[in-house]
Amino acid sequence: MNLAPFKHVLVLPKVRPLVLLMLFARMPPAATGVILTLHVAVTLDEGYGAAGLVGAAGTVGMGLGAPLMGKLIDERGLRLMLALSVTASTAFWLVAPLLSYWTLLVASFAVGLLGVPMMSIGRQIITALVPEGQRRVALSLDSISVELSFMAGPALGVFMATKFSTDAALVFIGVSILVAGVLLYVANPPMVHQDEVVDGPKPRVSEWLRGPVIGVFVVCAGATLCLVGMEVSTIASLEHAGKQGWIGVAFFAMCASSITGGLVYGGVKRTPSVLVLLALMGLLEMPVGLGDGSVLWLCLLLIPMNLMCAPLIAASGEHISRLAPATARGLALGLQGSAFTVGSAIGSPLAGVAIDHGGAPLGFVVVGAGGLLVAGIGWLLARQRDRVRA
Incomplete structure (x- = not known):
């Protein structure tokens, strides 16, 4: 594993402090799902179905x-977007404990609509700080x-919710x-980036939002379809076996595998396509369903697919920036963030229906097949474009 390229990036001006800042800034969004679920299902005693509806409203809003x-950043700059978005988000979370269920449901959609897109902001910042050859x-x-x-945020959120309220x-x-x-x-x-030309008339959206970019968005949706379906199936597998206490271990294995994949991907010279x-x-x-009910086998079988997670996210961001x-x-x-959201919205119910009919193993099979189907569609679209060019 070659870590030298990472060292070269981290010594660039402003990169290290802003990477640390975004690590901290992304923890709250990573914890919102589990905290809202616990608040609605336990504190408000509305049940997990109602909690899922609040989460879905926020997801649609995001x-x-x-x-x-993102368009506001392009046209008016980061600071104006932050002033609007941070004000709205902070106000929501500070008054959320006082809201009834239905008010919380509507407000969740609104805060998703105006929320701070920390994930895409981080990618845009890192893209602007490094030259294209190191992206x-x-x-x-x-x-x-x-x-x-995502390893630290939800754990901290659960600690706060259970230790205090x-x-x-x-x-x-x-x-x-x-x-x-x-x-x-x-x-x-x-x-x-300082080397990029931003003067002159801005290109119309129709000039760049075409086949290649749309193809990357399709892949992004397929990725989160697989990932969210994997999470739902993993939870179902361990809950059915009465091993709910090990869910955190399984999620740690997922994240650690993805981090390893990211380190390998950033250090190699030749990389596979998205x-x-x-x-x-x-x-x-x-x-992965072959490990159904076994913590050890489930974690081991989750490692190979999660090795692809961070590389796929990085590769899709690199394509979009280019x-x-x-x-x-x-x-x-x-729009990439929206594609991730669409995949999540599809993956969760798809896995749920499969689990209801055939258990967690079928959930893994169905969402995995869904990912293969999306990759096949992307391949056909790319092949069709090549034929048109020829």
Whole structure:
């Protein structure tokens, strides 16, 4: 594993402090799902179905809002977006403990629409800080940072909710978003690399939002379809075996595998395409159900497919940064976030229906096959484009 490229990226101006800042800034969003679920299902005593509805409302809001916030960055700059988004998000989380269920449901959609798109902001910042030749390594580093946030954020959120209360956890999320937003506002990092040309008329969306970019978005949706379906199936497998207490261990194995994959991907010279990475992810997910009910075997079988996770996210970000113009990168990365959201929205119920009919093993098979299907569609689209060019 060659770590030298990562060292070369980390010594570039502003990279190290901003990577650490985004690691902290992404922890609150990573914890929101589990905290809202516990608050609605336990504190408000509305049940897990109602909690899932609140989460779905926020997810739909984020899917619609991320491109809008990205476009605002492109046209008016990061600071204006942060002033609007951080204010709305902080206000929601601070008053959330006082809201009834139905008010919380509506407000969850609204805060998703105006929420801070920390995931896409981080990718845009890292893209602006490094030259194009080092973006693959930089985006691999960013993907690793995301995995670390998802390892620490939910664990911290559960600790706050169980040690104190879900009300305290909600307020903690609001304060954390406020602090991260203020730090980003003060830092005001560049959103376009200094070597990129941004003068002159801006290209129309129709000039760049075409086949190649749309193909990357399709792959992104397929990736989260596989990943969310994997998470749901893993939870179902361990709960059915009465081993709910080991769910955190399984999730740690997923994140650690993805981090390892990101380190390998950033250190090699030749890399597979996003279609190959997605196909491998889907193919390697299908046999995970063989470890159904066994913590050890389940964790071992989850490792190969999760090795593809961080590389796929990094590769898709690299493609988008190259295919979309610098003046529209915020919108493009926001649309990537929407694609991730669409995949999540499909993967969860798809796995759930499969689990209801055939248990957790069928859940792994169905979502893995779904990933393969999406990769096949992407391959056919790419082949069709090549024929048209020829």
